[in-house]
Amino acid sequence: MSSLQAQQGNSTQEASHQDTQSLNILTLFPDAVTPYFNIGVTGRAIDRKVIDLHCVNFRDYAEGNYKAVDDLPFGGGAGMVIQAEPVARALDDLVEKGRNLGTVIMMAPTGKVFTQADAERLSQKSALTFICGRYEGIDARLNIEYVNEVFSIGDYILSGGELAAMVMIDAIARLKPGVLNNAESATYESHSAKSGALLEHPHYTRPATWRGHSVPSVLMSGHHARIQTWRREESLKTTARVRPELLENIDLTPEERSMIEQIRRGE
Ligand code: ADE
Numbered sequence: 645m646s647s648l649q650a651q652q653g654n655s656t657q658e659a660s661h662q663d664t665q666s667l668n669i670l671t672l673f674p675d676a677v678t679p680y681f682n683i684g685v686t687g688r689a690i691d692r693k694v695i696d697l698h699c700v701n702f703r704d705y706a707e708g709n710y711k712a713v714d715d716l717p718f719g720g721g722a723g724m725v726i727q728a729e730p731v732a733r734a735l736d737d738l739v740e741k742g743r744n745l746g747t748v749i750m751m752a753p754t755g756k757v758f759t760q761a762d763a764e765r766l767s768q769k770s771a772l773t774f775i776c777g778r779y780e781g782i783d784a785r786l787n788i789e790y791v792n793e794v795f796s797i798g799d800y801i802l803s804g805g806e807l808a809a810m811v812m813i814d815a816i817a818r819l820k821p822g823v824l825n826n827a828e829s830a831t832y833e834s835h836s837a838k839s840g841a842l843l844e845h846p847h848y849t850r851p852a853t854w855r856g857h858s859v860p861s862v863l864m865s866g867h868h869a870r871i872q873t874w875r876r877e878e879s880l881k882t883t884a885r886v887r888p889e890l891l892e893n894i895d896l897t898p899e900e901r902s903m904i905e906q907i908r909r910g911e
Contacts, residue, residue, distance in 0.1 A: 665695045665820065666744050666771035667813055670734050671806050672713065672778055674699035680810055689823045697813075698743065705733035714779055723780035731775060731786055738773070746771025747792045749812070751805030752781055755794035758812055760835035762795070766812075767819040774812065776805030841890055845878035876900075881907060 669677055678699050681690065689695045706713045706727075713731075714724035738745060746769050766772060775782065775791070787794065797808040818824055834844040848859040862874045880900055883890050884907040891904065 663770060664693050665767075665769065665817075666746065667695055667697045667817075668738055668743060668745060668771070668773040669697070669699045669776065669806075669809055669813075670702050670731060670774070671699065671776040671804075671809075672701060672703055673776075673804070673806055674701050677776075677806055677810060681813070685818045685823060686814060689817045689820060692822055694820045694823055695813075695817050698738075700734050700738065702731045702734040705730040705737065717780060721780075725780050726777055726782040728783040728786040728789075731782060732790065735773070735790055744771035745773040748773045748775065748790050749809075750775045750777070750782070750787060750791045750794045751796075751808040751812075752777060752794050753796045753799075753801050754781075755796040757799070758795045758797050758808075758815075760815070760841075761837065763812070763815040763819055764837060767816045772813075772816070774805070774809035776809050778804040842879040842894065843883045843887060843890070845875040845882070877903065880904060884908065 671677055678697070681687065681697050686695070686697075690697060703711050703713055714726050717723065717725045735745060735748070747766065749772060751774060775786075795808070795812060797811050802808060835841060848863060852859050852864065860874065862870050865871070877900075880891075880896075880903065884904045888908075896904070
């Protein structure tokens with residue numbers, strides 16, 4: 645257990661669904677982060693006290709006139725590295741002010757790739773703290789002392805961890821009960837556990853014919869069972885074409901298997 649976890653007690657205990665989830669973000673650019681969360685689904689989650697968001701600029705914890713947080717990398721090479729100490733002080737101060745840090749997450753391209761399963765797991769935690777690096781990242785020793793998990797949002801390099809943390813928080817917050825107006829829409833969408841990790845079927849709304857393209861007639865039939873079958877087939881077809889690797893862990897009927905084989909053969 646890290647020193648910070650010891651201070652906090654058992655930091656990663658799970659919250660009950662009714663509790664407000666505390667979300668802390670440590671960044672050099674709080675102004676880039678906060679406005680996004682005040683709108684839409686996350687804005688509603690804040691208004692309803694489902695999440696409580698707190699942004700900290702760790703530059704406020706740097707020393708000296710210039711409040712520099714970065715320095716040259718040991719061993720040489722391009723770019724600058726953020727020092728561990730200002731970030732550590734910002735984390736300690738949050739704890740001293742009575743905020744629960746919960747699971748401390750470092751955003752970095754070297755982390756494990758964030759998935760919907762992670763969003764579902766992390767949405768159950770009482771508190772999460774996201775650390776956003778810039779430049780070449782943060783001194784690796786911070787991870788030993790403070791960090792529970794390291795996450796990347798994909799195999800590309802961003803200018804900093806802010807967008808990545810925002811992506812994660814958005815995906816997590818919308819899973820909290822009472823955030824989406826129609827709770828069903830979080831349960832059966834692409835990548836959710838209940839949809840079996842398939843990509844979703846296409847959606848249509850009025851008009852029934854748009855620029856000469858008609859809505860598939862089965863959707864107008866009112867026949868619930870046939871509509872369900874059509875949606876499952878469309879999900880399987882899209883997944884087989886776009887993300888075939890997702891089908892590896894899915895239970896398929898013999899008919900579904902042969903349909904997917906046909907798609908693989910390009911029929
Ligand atoms: N920082 C820079 N690139 C990133 C990525 N892909 N995911 C998370 N944090 C990052």
